[in-house]
Amino acid sequence: MYNFRAMNTTIATYYLNEQHNRQTEAWFRHVENTLSRFLPESELSQLNRTENTPFLPSDVLYEAVAAADRFYYETDGVFNPYLGRDICRLGYDRSFEKIESGNVEIQNQFLTNKEAPAEIDPKMRMITIHGAMIDLGGIGKGWTAQQAANQLSKKTPFGGIAAGGDIIVWGMPKENWNINISTPESWDKQLFSFKLDRPAGIATSSTVKRSWKDKNGQTHHHILDPRTHESSQSDLIQVSVIAPDLAVAEVYAKCMIILGWEKGIEWVLEKRKDLGIVGVKNDHSIVTGGAIRDYSSEGLIYYGERTVHSHS
Structure with missing residues (x-):
């Protein structure tokens, strides 16, 4: 077993050799730096600062957001990756360990566009958001691990x-x-x-x-x-x-x-x-x-x- 910290949790790999462990760790860190809403310089944060303006993302950001958007429509909006402003309004506007429980000021007003919060253009591979802030949260972590497994399964007969x-x-x-x-x-x-x-x-x-x-x-x-x-x-x-x-x-x-x-x-x-x-x-x-x-x-x-x- 190999352990490392990423995405505010401990990641463990099983039955992988040293090279594959290092590649997995590098992949998680790259995706975290791309998809984190807590890093002002991340690509997701850059996208979230746009409004009604087509954004040309990297492949990682495009694929992750496109996957989340597909689930948004598949679940009739029950799964909603466009509630970033609301989760911030409730106090989760920083990495979880930095939240001072009992000292969080809640804002009452929220603003999230309920109609087509984003447009995903599969031909141009561009993303346009409308009145929303994307929060990939748990699906970002799950998607990252699944993508790593998809690649590792081609190289090693079993692993986790x-x-x-x-x-x-x-x-x-x-x-x-x-x-x-x-x-x-x-x-x-x-x-x-x-x-x-x-x-x-x-x-x-x-x-x-x-x-x-x-x-x-x-x-x-x-x-x-x-x-x-x-x-x-x-x-x-x-x-x-x-x-x-x-x-x-x-x-x-x-x-x-x-x-x-x-x-x-x-x-x-x-x-x-x-x-x-x-x-x-x-x-x-x-x-x-x-x-x-x-x-x-x-x-x-x-x-x-x-x-x-x-x-x-």
């Missing part, structure tokens, strides 16, 4: 990358991949584990780990409901999604948290039959649904006393 709540594995080692998912409250406590029978991407989103309080004591977190422009308030505090692609898993984990379990599971499975979904509700019970057994024939192993409900 773990990036915070994101995991992508390709190929199969002698023993099946063993995946551990932590509790919403702590990275160090296991909630459940499972063995993967095939390559997959697993994304876990939580409203707890990246949360903060404003000056009035109200708690906010980084997953915004596009219907309210505020932190989502559903009955789910954590969702893990297993998918063929890590960016897909990232997007639908956030959509589930926004929509809540009952509405979310029906909505997601109408769109994607190939997802396995594990949610943690406000009462800390676990709910499961979708195609989990397609990825893990042995199913999930839970830690601690948990009430588990399965959606058939």
Whole structure:
């Protein structure tokens, strides 16, 4: 295993040689310098300073924004990468560790264009934003790991990358991949584990780990409901999604948290039959649904006393 810090988290690689480890680290750092909204000189920050003006991006910025935009329309706007102004308004306008919880001043006014917040021109490969600020957040990390895996899978028979709540594995080692998912409250406590029978991407989103309080004591977190422009308030505090692609898993984990379990599971499975979904509700019970057994024939192993409900 090889570790490095990037995108405000620890990235770990598995079964890679030294050259591939160094290439993966360099790729993550390059993408972070390109896509970070916290770096004033990043290319994404330059794009966000434009308004109704076509912007000619690098290939990395174009592909990442185009992927996020496709998910925006695929999910009917439930996944919305254009709420950057709103997440800043709520206090997440700097790298998370720099937020002074309990000392955040919340702005009440928001302004995000609900009609076509951006135009993506695939022929000219240009981006024009209208009344929006792009925040790639979690999908940027998931997309980066997926792109690295796509290239590494051509060079090595199997391997894996773990990036915070994101995991992508390709190929199969002698023993099946063993995946551990932590509790919403702590990275160090296991909630459940499972063995993967095939390559997959697993994304876990939580409203707890990246949360903060404003000056009035109200708690906010980084997953915004596009219907309210505020932190989502559903009955789910954590969702893990297993998918063929890590960016897909990232997007639908956030959509589930926004929509809540009952509405979310029906909505997601109408769109994607190939997802396995594990949610943690406000009462800390676990709910499961979708195609989990397609990825893990042995199913999930839970830690601690948990009430588990399965959606058939």
